[in-house]
Amino acid sequence: MMSKITIDYQAEGDIFDIQRFSLNDGPGIRTIVFLKGCPLSCWWCSNPESQRRRPVVMYNAADCVRCRRCESACQRHAVTFMDDGRRHFDYQACTGNGDCAAVCPTGALVMKGRSIRVGELIEILKKDRSTFRHSGGGVTLSGGDPLMQPDFAGELLKACKAQGWNTAIETEGCAETETYLRLVPYIDTILMDIKHMDPEKHRLFTGVSNELILNNARRVSAF
Ligand code: SF4
Ligand code: SF4
Incomplete structure (x- = not known):
């Protein structure tokens, strides 16, 4: 028997945007919540304000x-x-x-960017629940990389699942492996954006190695 999931609706995190009616970030029509913070600093980043964890x-x-x-x-x-x-x-x-x-x-x-609690965010997202239901869509967490705020992202994903919504994340793959494994049960789709397969070029273009990223991709795809 599955144990009851507890959700901390008071958990607080920092977001910098919410975009509705997206067709390209998972199945159906989706609402994207952009969380602040990114472990990479890509040359071509079009959202440098998203890189810092705080507003x-x-x-x-x-x-x-x-x-x-x-x-x-x-x-x-x-x-x-x-x-x-x-x-x-x-x-x-x-x-x-x-x-x-x-x-x-x-x-x-x-x-x-602004700080927001999970409960407040769920009330905002409820505006789109009929769209989710009729299109097979749901909520996508993006960034930055949403897993730079693993506890907030985790509570938000759990809260979305409790509403019966489809969930997705867009990630660079650079969070701790344990974080992916802990949150996978609450994520329907993981969109992992691997910037380069070559370790040296990855470091050159993003500032970090891709060793952890490729390991995470292997671990997550095994689920
Ligand atoms: S008041 Fe100073 S510390 Fe606060 S946001 Fe402005 S520059 Fe930053
Ligand atoms: S408070 Fe005055 S000096 Fe500062 S950014 Fe605004 S207009 Fe410029």
Whole structure:
């Protein structure tokens, strides 16, 4: 007899987007939840704001009027302005709490990413449940790589299954093997994007070796 699955609906994670009505990320019509954080730093990455695990602040210089309110608001002194008006930003010092964006009068600063609990996310996803039912679709976790937040992703996948929804993940394959094996029972489709089969080229283009990735692909495909 299967043991009862417990789900932590209070589990909190960081996402940077939700896209509805996707046709290319698993079976049927799907809603994609993009989780923040990526173990790779690919040359061609089109979503660099997704790479950091925490929310990030995006700056559009064209909209900045140099009022320096952001500089005053930042307790971490991550943003400073030079005497000539040029802006300096310290990525390492920034915690992503958004205090600067909150006081920016022009919208030159925009936060990418937000923290959300599993329960809140499930309520948002419920809007698409009839679409899932009629199309054979469901929810796809993407990123970044969703397994950079393994506990949050795991609770979210379990919660989706509890709703009777089809689940998929899009992953670079670079999480701990134990994480894949632990979450596989709650995933209907794994879309693993292996960037290159050659170890040296993989390291060159992404910054990491593909040894773990290829091992994970072998282990997961054996299920
Ligand atoms: S997000 Fe927070 S820590 Fe980062 S620059 Fe803005 S105020 Fe400073
Ligand atoms: S608060 Fe906004 S407009 Fe003012 S200096 Fe900072 S980024 Fe520019």
